Amino acid sequence: MQSIDLRLYVVTDRGQAGERGVGPIVRAAIEGGATVVQLREKQCDTRDFVRYARELVEICRPARVPLLINDRVDVALAAGADGVHLGQADMSLADARRLLGPSAIVGVSVRHGDEVLAAERDGANYLAANGVWATATKTDLGSPLEWEGLRALVEASTIPMIAIGGIDERTAPLIREAGCAGIAVVSAVMKAEDPRRACMGLRHAFEYATP
């Protein structure tokens, strides 16, 4: 099973990146300590998606930072990314694993204990607890998990878990306290004035700060 440094997991958002573009922000994020990058595109054509993925492969591979593709196994295969991240409405983990092979990294979003068990059974490399706190990026997740909910998910899991949703320098230490292997962020990096410094701050907050 692929081991993966999940400490600072950066999810892209082309809208939030704006005119600066996703590529330069990802490059800066890696300089600042991002340990995983997930390319997330919810609107674009497949041809553009593959092009965006190749752009990030060129940035992530030399830095030995895994690049994961949100949802799209075809895009991951075409661009030679390191794996995929799957939501509960995306391709099933079992199908994705079969298509990508045993050495790919496959992560799964979870919000409930039964989703944790299913993802473990089907060979997820990591889990992402979705919607820990309320956030402007994702508005369709129902009520936030909150710290207690996150803690319960971590305790139910035998594989590494990250948390996503409203995480910033202030809340990052709480995620570590809950037993997570890392924090996942979108706007905290995509909208940051200085994405490199933002990542340095998030890394420090997650690893060393007290809640």
Add this chain to the structure above:
Amino acid sequence: MQSIDLRLYVVTDRGQAGERGVGPIVRAAIEGGATVVQLREKQCDTRDFVRYARELVEICRPARVPLLINDRVDVALAAGADGVHLGQADMSLADARRLLGPSAIVGVSVRHGDEVLAAERDGANYLAANGVWATATKTDLGSPLEWEGLRALVEASTIPMIAIGGIDERTAPLIREAGCAGIAVVSAVMKAEDPRRACMGLRHAFEYATP
């Protein structure tokens, strides 16, 4: 190179199928003489898309009718479909061929001579001339090709071509006259009161009727 009977190529539309569902319409279409089925989904989640594709594999495979997936190589691979159909904004033909292998069927939508040449070069099994006449299903294609435009595309191509866009029993003979290997239809079957009879009529019109 895979040879394929393109005479009556039925493209699905879940909205047009309505409450009857796509599966039963496809089953009836095959009984009526459909020779290829393309599953096209433009809105749904990947997990649903794979489920829909598996449903049609179960229907098409026993009838030895190839099932192609619109755009999504991952869905085709997961469901074990026979190939994909690619628009110009979908995954590139070269990438799709590499992922699907030499025995998969890969078709490409074309509207211009340079797209014909590129698709031939990259190993398309067939081409689909898009937007021959105006249609309610696709409204983003610019001005219709018309018969002369279709004829020019057929003449530019060395591989089989089908035509799509506003084709019915009345216009099908004109498509044969233009040198096409088949007709592709959406609403003429998806919205038909009796899809089986609609297909019988379209097959007859394409193969035997005079323009």
